[in-house]
Amino acid sequence: MRRPPGTRLVILLVTFVVAFGGITVRLGFLQLRDQRAYAAQGLAQRVHTITLPAARGMIVDRDGVPLAITVQARDIYADPRYVVDPSATADAIAPLLKVRPRTLIPGLTHGGSFAYLARQVDVGVAAKIEALSLPGIVATQVPKREYPAGDLASQTLGFRNMDGQGYGLEEQYQSLLAGRSGQERVELSPGGQLIPEGVQVVNAPVAGSTLVTTIDRQIQFQAQQYLQQAVRDNHAKGGTIIVMDPRTGDIYAIANYPTFDPNAFATADPDTFLNRALTDMFEPGSVNKIITAAAGLEVGGVSMSQRFSVPWERTIGTFTIHDSHVHPVEQMTLGDIITESSNIGASEVADRVGKTGLATYLARFGFGRTTGLGFPAEAAGQVPATPDWTDTSLSTISYGQGISVTPMQMASVYATVANGGTLIQPRLVLGTRDPGGVFHAAPASPTRAVTTRTTADELTQMLSSVVSGGTGMNAQIPGYQVAGKTGTALIPNPAGGYYKNAYVASFIGFLPASAPRVVVAAIIDRPTTVYGGVAAAPLFQQVARYAIHRLGIAPSSPVQLPPSAFHP
Amino acid sequence: MSVPARKASMPAPSPRRAPAPARAPARTPSAPPVPRPAPSRRRRPAFHPGFLFFSTALITVLVTGVVMLNVLLAQQAFQVRTLRGNVTDLRAKGVELTDRVATLSAPGRIQTWANAHGMVTPPDVFVLPVPGSTGGGHP
Numbered sequence: 161m162r163r164p165p166g167t168r169l170v171i172l173l174v175t176f177v178v179a180f181g182g183i184t185v186r187l188g189f190l191q192l193r194d195q196r197a198y199a200a201q202g203l204a205q206r207v208h209t210i211t212l213p214a215a216r217g218m219i220v221d222r223d224g225v226p227l228a229i230t231v232q233a234r235d236i237y238a239d240p241r242y243v244v245d246p247s248a249t250a251d252a253i254a255p256l257l258k259v260r261p262r263t264l265i266p267g268l269t270h271g272g273s274f275a276y277l278a279r280q281v282d283v284g285v286a287a288k289i290e291a292l293s294l295p296g297i298v299a300t301q302v303p304k305r306e307y308p309a310g311d312l313a314s315q316t317l318g319f320r321n322m323d324g325q326g327y328g329l330e331e332q333y334q335s336l337l338a339g340r341s342g343q344e345r346v347e348l349s350p351g352g353q354l355i356p357e358g359v360q361v362v363n364a365p366v367a368g369s370t371l372v373t374t375i376d377r378q379i380q381f382q383a384q385q386y387l388q389q390a391v392r393d394n395h396a397k398g399g400t401i402i403v404m405d406p407r408t409g410d411i412y413a414i415a416n417y418p419t420f421d422p423n424a425f426a427t428a429d430p431d432t433f434l435n436r437a438l439t440d441m442f443e444p445g446s447v448n449k450i451i452t453a454a455a456g457l458e459v460g461g462v463s464m465s466q467r468f469s470v471p472w473e474r475t476i477g478t479f480t481i482h483d484s485h486v487h488p489v490e491q492m493t494l495g496d497i498i499t500e501s502s503n504i505g506a507s508e509v510a511d512r513v514g515k516t517g518l519a520t521y522l523a524r525f526g527f528g529r530t531t532g533l534g535f536p537a538e539a540a541g542q543v544p545a546t547p548d549w550t551d552t553s554l555s556t557i558s559y560g561q562g563i564s565v566t567p568m569q570m571a572s573v574y575a576t577v578a579n580g581g582t583l584i585q586p587r588l589v590l591g592t593r594d595p596g597g598v599f600h601a602a603p604a605s606p607t608r609a610v611t612t613r614t615t616a617d618e619l620t621q622m623l624s625s626v627v628s629g630g631t632g633m634n635a636q637i638p639g640y641q642v643a644g645k646t647g648t649a650l651i652p653n654p655a656g657g658y659y660k661n662a663y664v665a666s667f668i669g670f671l672p673a674s675a676p677r678v679v680v681a682a683i684i685d686r687p688t689t690v691y692g693g694v695a696a697a698p699l700f701q702q703v704a705r706y707a708i709h710r711l712g713i714a715p716s717s718p719v720q721l722p723p724s725a726f727h728p
Numbered sequence: 729m730s731v732p733a734r735k736a737s738m739p740a741p742s743p744r745r746a747p748a749p750a751r752a753p754a755r756t757p758s759a760p761p762v763p764r765p766a767p768s769r770r771r772r773p774a775f776h777p778g779f780l781f782f783s784t785a786l787i788t789v790l791v792t793g794v795v796m797l798n799v800l801l802a803q804q805a806f807q808v809r810t811l812r813g814n815v816t817d818l819r820a821k822g823v824e825l826t827d828r829v830a831t832l833s834a835p836g837r838i839q840t841w842a843n844a845h846g847m848v849t850p851p852d853v854f855v856l857p858v859p860g861s862t863g864g865g866h867p
Contacts, residue, residue: 215823226830232820283824308830360805381835 206347207359213303214339217368219317219329221377222410222590226308228317228330228422233304234286236278242296243268249294253277256288268296280304305330311421313380315435316373316414316588318536319422327433329371329588331536336592339368370593374410379403382706383415387682390699391417394665394687400437401703402571402681406578406670409586409605412678412707414438414568438531438538441564442664442683445649446501446631446692448560450619451573452509453498455521457615460512464618465723467491470505477551481507484648484691495722498622499630501646503559510558518557519546524610525573525583527565532585532606541565560649571681574668577623578643578676581616582607621722624673628721634697635667637705641718643676644669644700646692662686665695671704672716678707 190198219228236257243249246268250261257264257278267275279302281289286299307317318328326334342365347358383401391399403413414437420428434440456462471489473482483503490496497505510518522528528543542564544553556562568586576583585605593599611619623643626632631646647666650658666683670676680703687695707713831837 215819225833226826229823229827229830231824231827306827306831308827309834310836312834312836378835381839385839 203347203359206349206355207345208348210344210346212342212344212363212365214341214365215367216303216305217337217339217592217595218370219337220370220372221375221380222373222412223377224372225377227313227373227375227377229306229308230303231306232283233280233302234283234299235276235302236281236286236289236297236299237274237276238268239273239296239298240268240270240275241273244295249297252292252294253289253297256285257281305422307422309377309381310423311419312377312384313375313414314420314422315416315433315437316375317422318433318435319425321425327536328435329373329535332534333371333589337368337371339595340366342366367595369595372590372593372599374412374588374590375414376403376412376710379703379707379710380413380415382710383413383703384417384419386699386702386706387415387417390682390684390695390702391687394684394689394695396687396695397685398436399684399699400440400567400681401683401699402437402567402679403703403707404571404575404586404679406575406584406676406679409575409584410590411586411588412711434537435535437567438533438535439566441539441541441566442685443563443649443652444560444565444570445647445664445666446503446506446559447570447574447645447647447666447668448563448565449498449501449506449558450577450623450645451521451525452506452513452518452558453494453622454525454577454611454615454619455513455517456494456509457618458611459517459520460509460514462494462509462512464494464621467493467725468497468505468508470497470502470508472504474504474507474555476507476555479552481552481555491725493723493725495622495625496724496726498645499625499722499724501626501631503555506558507555510554515546515549515554518554519543519549521610522557522563525576526569527563531566531568531572533568533588535588538568539566541569560647564652567681567683570666570668570683571679574644574670574681575679576610577616577619578670578679579616580613581609581611583610617719618722620673621719623669624719625721625724627669631691631693632667632669632697634693635669635700635704637671637701637708639715640671640708640713641673641716642669642671642701642704643673643719644697646697648690648692651686661690663690665690665692667692667696667700669700669704671708672713674719675716677711677713678704680704680707 216230218226218230220226236253238249240246246265247261249268250264254261254264259278264277267277277297281299289297290299305319307314307319314328316328318326318330318332320326320330320334330337343361343363345359345361347355347360349355383403387399387401390396399417401413401415402411404411414435416432416436418429418432420432422428425433453462457464468491469489470483470492472485472487473480475481481503484501492500492502492505494509496502497509513521522543527541530538530540544563549557553562572583572586575586584607587602587605589602591599591601620643623645624641626645627635627642632642632644635642635644644667647664647668649664649666651662651664653659664683664685665687666681668679668681670679680700682696682699682703684695684699689695
């Protein structure tokens with residue numbers, strides 16, 4: 161019996177209605193209820209977020225010459241799953257990476273899917289490796305910090321390693337140099353091609369600012385050269401040189417030896433990373449007598465023509481102090497005491513000043529606190545509190561033993577005298593240049609009056625006498641009047657007392673004496689020649705001569721020498 | 729206006745409603761065939777040819793324009809991307825050249841080069857004070 165066509169049509173209709181109804185319901189779920197979730201899922205598969213690293217700012221010298229710069233480099237890595245012939249691959253790559261092939265084999269054969277073969281390789285070397293088309297060898301783009309002048313000012317510039325540990329200006333100004341990374345959201349096809357009209361949102365990175373330092377590349381280089389030679393000539397352990405402008409506090413150079421090349425910090429001795437001019441303390445010795453003299457003139461009632469009766473040794477309690485050489489009891493003016501660097505004379509001046517007076521002037525000259533540079537790990541120095549001073553403290557501190565200072569603090573003392581008694585906070589940064597190229601000058605260094613101008617002028621006279629006829633004659637520069645002071649300090653033994661036959665030799669001075677343009681501190685650690693006038697004064701002279709040439713310093717009229725009991 | 733009048737006077741069968749040939753004779757075997765009335769007026773075409781041509785042209789132009797615009801935008805997107813890449817490359821090249829200049833002009837490199845070529849440091853710089861000037865200083 162044949163079913164009537166109408167019935168079949170109805171069944172077919174119902175079937176279609178049910179089927180389309182199901183599809184419609186499903187579509188409803190997909191398009192209405194789950195629409196957002198599926199759309200988001202689809203977008204997530206296509207949209208990729210790429211981090212755009214910010215270009216790290218440069219560090220430049222005062223003339224704008226880059227001292228630290230970030231360039232493109234490549235990391236070379238292997239995916240061992242695709243490496244066909246590890247031995248042949250190693251043989252092909254090793255000469256380009258300047259390593260032995262066997263050092264690459266572990267990375268090419270280990271069980272994982274990723275192994276670095278070399279990091280921060282030059283772009284040219286990476287291009288040669290890529291040209292070999294070796295399966296499983298990949299090069300990725302990475303930034304690389306370069307120091308074009310090698311070890312020049314390396315301890316001042318510092319560096320940052322891959323763990324984020326940093327030194328020097330790189331660390332101090334990290335947030336300013338680093339900039340802010342950006343992001344790019346792009347829509348890519350499954351094959352990785354850009355979908356041109358798809359999602360494309362660029363949150364551009366903000367490049368780091370350029371740090372303009374006060375460093376003069378030429379003076380810095382010469383200072384390092386002279387220092388290295390002086391350390392070798394004097395068979396010393398190391399040394400430090402600081403060159404600065406007393407009028408502005410600008411530091412032209414900080415040289416330390418031994419030093420290191422920040423381009424290869426991974427293989428350098430970590431002991432050389434610190435900027436010892438700022439982080440290391442030493443007992444200053446006789447260069448500290450200038451503070452005793454300043455205090456004597458201002459609060460001790462000492463006059464320039466006043467005479468002191470100075471024996472060669474003096475006993476205080478159970479402790480005996482003495483001058484560097486035996487001499488009969490001599491009549492000395494304050495100028496003579498400084499010129500001849502008499503410890504006994506300095507202690508007699510300190511007696512006039514008293515503990516409080518001397519401690520006050522040590523603090524006024526900046527001892528016991530950092531210079532304000534903000535340099536990482538900068539030391540504040542150690543000055544015992546007045547109640548802790550022993551019977552001998554007043555005397556020993558008067559000639560620079562029993563307190564610890566940094567070379568920068570000591571250079572700052574002489575810069576203060578050179579600047580007419582006004583301390584100008586040293587500075588290493590002239591300003592910053594933003595990514596748009598606009599220069600933002602750093603605020604002028606804070607200043608404070610430490611001594612009167614009259615006192616500073618009298619101190620300058622005494623320091624000029626040191627060079628013209630005292631212990632610092634090796635610092636003389638023909639045509640220029642140099643003012644400065646020698647120092648020969650014992651080195652304290654952590655176990656107590658002082659090392660025997662181990663000294664820090666120093667000479668700190670400025671020129672021209674009547675119109676100072678540059679202060680140079682030369683400090684040598686444990687020279688065999690012992691004395692500051694022998695080991696450090698010639699080094700000062702070399703650096704100062706170069707600074708004269710480099711900065712175009714003209715001679716100026718001489719200052720009057722102080723009254724002397726030896727040459728009335 | 730004439731159509732309703734015709735419908736009232738002569739209900740002519742519509743071609744769509746024409747009965748099946750097999751059944752019609754059974755119902756009215758003797759009925760004489762009704763002559764199809766001649767249309768009183770020529771029927772107007774659904775679309776004017778000009779309209780068709782214009783519409784087709786317009787749609788073609790619009791579709792082509794949209795496609796071309798799309799292609800243009802796509803091309804420009806690629807060009808912008810390429811140019812961005814070029815800018816990035818040139819910036820990197822500029823930095824690389826700056827680095828190279830700084831490296832080549834580094835005092836240490838120049839000194840090494842100069843020493844290798846037999847050059848020596850100059851003798852001391854002598855300052856010759858001008859007679860009558862305030863300068864000169866102490867030795």
